[in-house]
Every structure is written in structure tokens, then in C-alpha cells.
Amino acid sequence: MRGIIFTELYELVEEKFGYELLDDVLLDLELTNDGAYTATGNYPFSELLDILIKLHEHTKIPIEDLLEVFGEYLFTRLLNMHPELAKTENVLEFLEQVETYIHIEVKKLYPDAELPKFNIVSKDEKSFKFYYISSKKLHHLAKGLIQGLSNHYKQPLEIKMGLEDKIGVFFEVTRI
Amino acid sequence: MDEERVKRMVNRERNARKESERLLEQKSSELYEINQNLEQLVTERTEKLTTALNNANIAMKTKDDFVSNMSHEIRTPLNAIMGFVEVMQSSEYEEEAFSNYLNIINDSSETLLKIINDILDFSKLQSGQFKISPIDVNLRDKLQHVYSLFSKIATEKEVSFLINFSNDFPKLLVVDDIRITQIVSNFVSNALKFTPKNGTVSIQVLYEHERSTLILKVIDTGIGIKKEAQATIFNSFEQEDRTVTREYGGTGLGLAIAKQLVELMSGEVIFKSIPQKGSVFGFEMPLTVAIEKKQLKSNKKRNLVSFTGTILVAEDNEVNILLISIVLEQLFVSFEVVENGLLAISAVKNNNYALVLMDNQMPKMSGKDATLEIRKFNKKIPIVALSANALKTEKEEFLEVGMNDVLSKPINKTELLEILEKYK
Ligand code: HEM
Numbered sequence: 272m273r274g275i276i277f278t279e280l281y282e283l284v285e286e287k288f289g290y291e292l293l294d295d296v297l298l299d300l301e302l303t304n305d306g307a308y309t310a311t312g313n314y315p316f317s318e319l320l321d322i323l324i325k326l327h328e329h330t331k332i333p334i335e336d337l338l339e340v341f342g343e344y345l346f347t348r349l350l351n352m353h354p355e356l357a358k359t360e361n362v363l364e365f366l367e368q369v370e371t372y373i374h375i376e377v378k379k380l381y382p383d384a385e386l387p388k389f390n391i392v393s394k395d396e397k398s399f400k401f402y403y404i405s406s407k408k409l410h411h412l413a414k415g416l417i418q419g420l421s422n423h424y425k426q427p428l429e430i431k432m433g434l435e436d437k438i439g440v441f442f443e444v445t446r447i
Numbered sequence: 448m449d450e451e452r453v454k455r456m457v458n459r460e461r462n463a464r465k466e467s468e469r470l471l472e473q474k475s476s477e478l479y480e481i482n483q484n485l486e487q488l489v490t491e492r493t494e495k496l497t498t499a500l501n502n503a504n505i506a507m508k509t510k511d512d513f514v515s516n517m518s519h520e521i522r523t524p525l526n527a528i529m530g531f532v533e534v535m536q537s538s539e540y541e542e543e544a545f546s547n548y549l550n551i552i553n554d555s556s557e558t559l560l561k562i563i564n565d566i567l568d569f570s571k572l573q574s575g576q577f578k579i580s581p582i583d584v585n586l587r588d589k590l591q592h593v594y595s596l597f598s599k600i601a602t603e604k605e606v607s608f609l610i611n612f613s614n615d616f617p618k619l620l621v622v623d624d625i626r627i628t629q630i631v632s633n634f635v636s637n638a639l640k641f642t643p644k645n646g647t648v649s650i651q652v653l654y655e656h657e658r659s660t661l662i663l664k665v666i667d668t669g670i671g672i673k674k675e676a677q678a679t680i681f682n683s684f685e686q687e688d689r690t691v692t693r694e695y696g697g698t699g700l701g702l703a704i705a706k707q708l709v710e711l712m713s714g715e716v717i718f719k720s721i722p723q724k725g726s727v728f729g730f731e732m733p734l735t736v737a738i739e740k741k742q743l744k745s746n747k748k749r750n751l752v753s754f755t756g757t758i759l760v761a762e763d764n765e766v767n768i769l770l771i772s773i774v775l776e777q778l779f780v781s782f783e784v785v786e787n788g789l790l791a792i793s794a795v796k797n798n799n800y801a802l803v804l805m806d807n808q809m810p811k812m813s814g815k816d817a818t819l820e821i822r823k824f825n826k827k828i829p830i831v832a833l834s835a836n837a838l839k840t841e842k843e844e845f846l847e848v849g850m851n852d853v854l855s856k857p858i859n860k861t862e863l864l865e866i867l868e869k870y871k
Contacts, residue, residue: 308466
């Protein structure tokens, strides 16, 4: 997993819960380089999960909620990292382009990145339906990222997330 | 904030920075490596491009050589033709030399025609305009014909020349016989060209019924082809090397044309050669056997005239004699040839001809003078002038000396027929 995901999570935790909590979380864990991540590195995905579990233990906030909040925050940070990848301000179109363009370019920039796949089911002016497919099962992060997208461009969206089935997790994103 | 925590945090930041620097360093070396690879790639590509460019230059040179060789090939017979025509126009040549010149001109024209045909065929093949038209044909007959055409050359060169067909060779095959003949002629003429005295050239023709395939090989015991040249022998513009061109002539297109024709007919060329031992040129080609249709012999209208009796032809020019003979033979009219006016007079005296075809410009005595003589003892026999330049004044001169009609040269079958009808 790309280092930026870790460093951004750190910032969010520091911001929301303070550096003491972050220090406590890290103190309990055995992490690469003692948890001194850098944005340009690549680290085991399992360490992100370890951190999230510890965070949950310390804060009692469900991991799903933690991921959603993180996603919401992460979107703008990712966008700021590569603003040239945003080709549209229409959020539904943007969402489609994450699959058809943005993540493809991300993979070119970071060949070791592991990205999800969106199976697009249908799209029109009002809605966008797709399956989130990934071995990482970070659909709650995806939900948060979409919320972040909506916030960023100030275009309100209703985000319905289904339960995981054989294909993946179904998303129905509608303008409101 | 307790001191331990601060230390840990500062440490964590420092480690992150160091990790960051390490990654940066790593990226730099990666970039450096990529750069190195790129440089190598550029060098390799440049080398490849240089080779490609060299090859292109060589190809261009081959084409240039071809063009200069070709213009040499064309110019040689053309010079001969023009030179001899000039000699014949200006000087007072002797009878024997005259026909010799004509032979040279004739040979040169044939060579020239062959070269031009080759070039035309080749450019048609290149542009994909070549059409193959298969018909039901007795291929054995056609190949026998090719064989007999080349037999004379083989005998002259003292090369033994054979043709063999497999036992169950089909009577009729569906094939473009003209093209097959062209291919085989090319192989055979090469084989004869490059096989020295006492050698052998044999044409082996086999039809494999199970595979519906014709296999034809022309095998010679000639000088063979050098190993280095074998790979490119079928390329256009290439002969084995320039010395071959100089010694044996030819456009260098023959084999290229043959190969393309074979491939156009879905066949494959067969080629083997051992230097100083000989070569095999041939092809394998899928061909279907045609079903024999019982056809009623159609009574084709032969241009037979009801002319009876023998014609006397007084003419000294070999080519003209040949031309007239061909036409008269086609018409099944018997004839005799004399080569000057004096001989014509005595021939008419001693024989009973039905008609005389009389050239004017002949050695010893002209046609007009001979006619005057003939008319002294034979007023009835029709005498028709063969005139090279059909000027009106000349025609009148002919009629004045006692001739009955004038035919213009070169002899045209329809006009000759009219004359024969008139004096039958
Ligand atoms: C609404 C928009 C987006 C959604 C829903 C989305 C979704 C996701 C998800 C769910 C992941 C986690 C990996 C996984 O699930 O397999 C991910 C990873 C990632 N995405 Fe996106 N993404 C969005 C926009 C962007 C943008 C705008 C960028 C960059 C300009 C970006 C760059 C990345 C990167 C770098 C990763 C990390 C890959 C790794 O760690 O190996 N994404 N994305």
C-alpha cells in the first residue's frame, strides 16, 4: 500500500484525536521502520489494518466509520497530490473517470500501487451504478472517498452501498 | 507532554525523513539506470537504423545496377538493329551478307522483345495486375511443344535434352497453360544456357493424384549456383553476380517472374543447386484434373481457297520468304521459291505455274526486267508484284511492264486471299 495512505491517516488521527493517541496506537504495534512512513514509500497493507484495529480499540469507533471518515478526508489530499488528473468537475463523470482514467494513470506513476476495479453497471445524468471489486475490501474507504468528492465539488450525492456479494460491493450514487 | 513521548515523536519524524531520503536516493539511481538503458537503447536503435539505411542503399544500388544493366541489355540489340539497317541502306551489300544482316536484326529484335516482355510482366506482377486464366488443357502437349522448341538449341550446344512424364499423367488439367509454358521455358532456357557441352538437361513432369499436385523439375548438370548467391537467386534485379550478367546476358528478371507466377498459381518453387554439379529448378502446384468432355469436332472454317496449282515466289529477302511461306502454308497452297529475276524466268519457262509473286528489288535481275522477259514468251501467266513501298507511281510502272496486280509488303493474308481468288 502506498505510503501516502499511511501518512494521511496519521495526519487525520493527529488532527481529530491528537498526537498522544497516535503515539499510543503506534507504541502498541510492530511496524516497518517503527511506523515512520513516508508518502513515497510502499508498505504492507496489513500494517494499515493493524493501525485501524488499534485505533478502533482506543476510540471505540467502528472500523467502517473510521474508513469512511478517512476516505472523506483523503479525497482532497489525493487530488492535491495530482491535480492534473482531474479532467472534469462533474462528480458523476469524475467517478467514472476514476476507473477509466485516474487509477490507470496512478498505476503508471506507481507501478506497485494496488488499485480497486469498478465494474460500471449503468450511468446517466442523475446516477452512476457500479460494483467495487477489490481483494482489499475497502468499500467503506471508497464510500468515504465518494463523499469527499461530493464535498470537494459541492455537489450533493446520495451514496447507497450494498452488501458484499459474489461480484463485489454494489454502489448506487445519485445526485440530490 | 512527557519527555519520552516527545523523543519518540522526534525520532519517528527523523526516521521518516531518513527513509524519505533513502527512497529519493533509490529513485535517483533508478532514474540513472533508466537513463543508461535509454542511452543503450538509442545506440542500438541507431545501429539498427544505420543497417536499415545501408540495406535500403544496397537495394537502391541493386535497382540502379538493374537499370543500367537493363539499358545496356536494351541498347545492345537496338544498336545492332539500327547499325545493320544503316549499313543496308547506305552500302551496296552483297547477297550473302544481306541475309546475314537480316538474321542479326531478327535475333536482336527477338531479344529486345523478350526483354520488354519481361519488364512488362514484371511490372504487372509487381502491381498485382497479372491475371491467371486457367482452362482445360492438355499440358503434356504444351510441354512437349516447349521441349521441341528448345531441342534445336540443345542439339547445337551438344547437350542431351530429355522430357519425362509420369505414367498416369492426366490428359487434361485445369491450368493457365500460357503461364506454365512461360515458367518452364524460363527454367529450361536457363538450364541450357548454363549447361556446358556433353551435359544433360531433363524435364521431369509428375502428377500426384492423391495430392492433386503437379510437380515439375528441370534438372541440369550445369555450372550450378554459388552458395552465397542461392538465397537471392529469385530476387528481382539479381543475377548471381555481375560477371554472370556480362557472360550470359539476360535481364535478371526471369526467375523473379517465374517465382511470382508460380506463387500466383498457389504453387511453390523448388530450387536446389550444387556449384559445379548442377541445379534443379521447378515447382509444385495444386492442379485439378479436368473432366474430358466428348466434343463434336467442329468443322472450323479453314481459310482454304479453291486455288489450285503451284505458285512461283520470286523473292530474295529471307524474312519475306518466311512470311509468304507461312501464309501460303496456312492456306494449303503449294509454291516454289526462286531468289532472283533470272531464276524466275527459267522457272516459268520450264514449269506450269498458276501464278507468279514477283519482288522487284532482286539481285542479278529485277522483277520488272524479268517480267518484260517473261511476257516475251508467256502472255497469259498472272504476275503479281510484291511492292515494298506502295506508291501509286510505282504501281503504274509495274502494270506497264506487264504485271497484273500489286501486293504490298509485308504480305497481308486477306489481300493475298483476294489475289488468289481473282486468279484461281
Ligand atoms: C471518488 C474517487 C475515488 C475512489 C472512489 C477511489 C477508490 C479507491 C480505493 C477504494 C482505493 C483502495 C484500494 C482498493 O480498494 O483496492 C484506492 C486507492 C488509491 N487511489 Fe483511488 N479512488 C478515488 C480517487 C482517486 C484519485 C483522485 C486519486 C489520485 C489522483 C487516487 C489515487 C489512489 C491511490 C494512489 C491509491 C493507493 C493504491 C495503493 O495503495 O496501492 N484515487 N482508490
